[in-house]
Amino acid sequence: MNRVKISSHSPVQKLGHSQLSSSPKFKLAAVSSQSSEAQSMESSPLIPGLPDDVAISCLLRLPVRSLPNCSSVCRQWRQLLGSRERFFTQRKLRGLSSSWLFVLAFDRCAGKVQWRVLDLSLLSWHTIPAMPHSDRLSPHGLRCLVLPDGALLACGGAVAGTDRSLDMVLRFDLQKDRWTSMNRLLTSRRFFAAGLIGGAVYAAGGSVADLAELDSAEFLDLCGGEWRPMPSMLSNLVAYDSAVLDEKLMVTEGWTWPFVFSPRGLSYDPKAESWSQLPTGLREGWTGPSVVLGGHLFVICEHENLRMKVYDKESDDWEAVAGSPVPRKISKPFSVGGENHRICVVGRDLHTAIGEVKRSDRELLPERKKASFSVRWLVHDAPQSLRGSTPSTALLLHG
Incomplete structure (x- = not known):
């Protein structure tokens, strides 16, 4: 197995770095007896004919289902597409949203x-x-x-x-x-009512074992992370549907x-x-x-x-x-x-x-x-x- 080292020819740019617009290359070179192979790998673009910053923008727009196949194209693509977490993080850093x-x-x-x-x-x-x-x-x-x-x-x-x-x-x-x-x-x-109002999640009614209907209700404070009881409903109720309208749970x-x-x-x-x-x-x-x-x-x-x-x-x-x-x-x-x-x-x-x-x-x-x-x-x-x-x-x- 070949060891990998960071090339000293120029500083490595991280994905999402503010200087990506200068078309950096991925400077990963394999330690090999054939220096020409390493240099070729060092200088190869992500997509031939495109600056690397443009290529990255293109790759970050790939369908998610294609990531496993595309990450096997080369080592540089695998660095960007081999992990969904890295893929979505780089999309966020570049302001991409779908x-x-x-x-x-x-x-x-x-x-x-x-x-x-x-x-x-x-x-x-x-x-x-x-x-x-x-x-x-x-x-x-x-x-x-x-x-x-x-x-x-x-x-x-x-x-x-x-x-x-x-x-x-x-x-x-x-x-x-x-x-x-x-x-x-x-x-x-x-089968309960649920909705997000302000900074809290509300849950009310529904059923438990033996299909017994509930009138209890509770809310989750997203800041504190704890569920707390709230006023019970006027009657036991299993929810067919619910919605938040005018800052009220319907x-x-x-x-x-x-x-x-x-x-x-x-x-x-x-x-x-x-x-x-x-x-x-x-x-x-x-x-x-x-x-x-x-x-x-x-x-x-x-x-x-x-x-x-x-x-x-x-x-x-x-x-x-x-x-x-x-x-x-x-x-x-x-x-x-x-x-x-x-x-x-x-x-x-x-x-x-x-x-x-x-x-x-x-x-x-x-x-x-x-x-x-x-x-x-x-x-x-x-x-x-x-x-x-x-x-x-x-x-x-x-x-």
Whole structure:
């Protein structure tokens, strides 16, 4: 095995160094009896014909799934691409950022849950390290959200094939590409309401063993890292869906067959530290998975041909979003995620519809009494390797 030493011809530049613009070379030379081979390796560019700083920018834009193959091209590429942690760290140092759709999916062939990630810029799928105990984790009941620093938080859930609820709390750091355990929930729970408000994560309701419903609630102070109790809900409630709107945690139990009784719904105001009933129109019109875009609550209707609608707070009513329903390629079960003006709907086999939501203010349409929204869909077909996967959670992260 050849030893490696640092060449003394010029100082070594670290990746992300402020002087990268001067097109430095990687100065790693193998100790060999053939000095010409070492000199050739020293002077070889990362990509022939390109300055190394430009080459690095190109390599840092590669699809994540291609990193193992690309890192075997040469020693210099392996230094940059051989570690996902190093790859994402260098992207961050260079100000590069992409949108990633994280989907928690159950793989019927493998019989376990797995996080799949869609690069929304390159439309390329890859995986991340498995969550601890994912081989015995149920795909349903877990609650996930994005933290202010861009990390993914997963908490609660259930053991597959049992009625046992979990109190686990896990954090995935995109830059470090690994999971870490955090302080556990005060109460084991699944199918509960969860949301991020200010610098705290809130968890309320849900169920425990024997499907007993909970009215307890708690919050995690992200600065202190400890879970603390908070006022109990007005009634025991298992959450079908929840959302944060106007700095309040909204939760609905959803409609159930035969649709005779109006679903219950509650709202928690952290400032007042109190619970209240959801407005009637909001409760009765909340008929599918939701996402908040630009301060507005949107829903993909499960019982209305997967049409999209938006809640109007002034009238306590729902307005249909102009445009076609979610494309037929997307079939149930499906999950919804999004932010800003983009919504993503992931269906069976992980086929994904990406919708661009536009708003026409009343100033532009003076004949209308309220804002109008429209959506335009683009469908991304998942590769054959993802067939048999069903989604349970979808979130957007950046990095």
